[in-house]
Amino acid sequence: MEEKVIVVEDDAFTRLTLVATLRSQGLSVVHEGGSASTAVLAAEELRPHIAVLDLHLGEGPTGIDVARSLRRQNPMIGIVFLTSYDDPRFLNANLQPPPAGTQYLTKKSVTSVDVLIAAMKNSLVASSVSPARIQLPAFGHLTDLQVETLRLVAQGHSNAEIAKRRFVKEKSIERTIARVAKALGISHDTSQNQRVHIAKVYFRALGLNNDDHQ
Template structure:
């Protein structure tokens, strides 16, 4: 069962989403919130697997700020940004804030259900037009002789974990330093390795050195 928290400032939207999601036997809406601060508190109380977060909430904390803060408090939670903005800037900002994906409010119901299922499994999800634009930007960057810097996709916590890995600390030692569980450290490590497209600790150490995370670089 995928436990879902809905965070949207429109009660009618939340009601519609709740009715839709609860018809799926593998999903359950366990809570609702009308703005970011309330969403963070509800997430800490209800421990959902997935938070469906509205991007624009004018009253209270907005979706991007709430996503960034919630990922620091609950690194294991998967956040799917719900937005009406089919805009590249919002997409990159959502990813940098720690969201697992973005989906348009205008998307078909079947796409929303598929997106929630994907992010609940720890996968990333981007709506088709966003994926197309990302590929176009990547290919354009490659033609210009450089690739996008994947370091910018890492959350602040993932950068902390990367730095400690590069300094030679074990997962247990990292957990003790950051006051988190070993499992959470492993989750961060898996996420940053996926984002950086790396498979070994030596690769991470070399990358951290190049980025100057140890105070000196290669």
């Protein structure tokens, strides 16, 4: 691949490792950084062909914000997300959708540099064909409402608290949680065990070990 690449990742060690890996494969990394605004300005000048982005860039704009800005500059730019989140909605339920043709990789799924290189190549093809909704590695079968309920349950909110936030009855939340559990293949032993399993699924989806949030 001779295409120019920009890398936007706010963790310095991860960014350095990623850039070194890409350059070892002969790729031209023309910009590397952790700032959304700097990346957009650099892309305007450097005109990269592919952007490899983290989803969470700290406070302020997200990787999706960067991706949408880059696509406005250049509708043909390939977009690859390399993130710890199994689903972008776990970062923020109100995120705008990623641009069409986006390639979405979780860091745990990248077992070799070949996986990343393949996604970068696919991003160029995908950006040149008719728009299509991106396929997420997991949780794409859950609705936005179910994902938000999953997040709130994992954060320890009671059914009553979630119902108050939603301006609905508690029974409605119970039904939503039951649907989420069924979609995730979680059996209904007791309500408490079910919520614990839902929380574990959520934290694993964030790339956290079971003990990281305790």
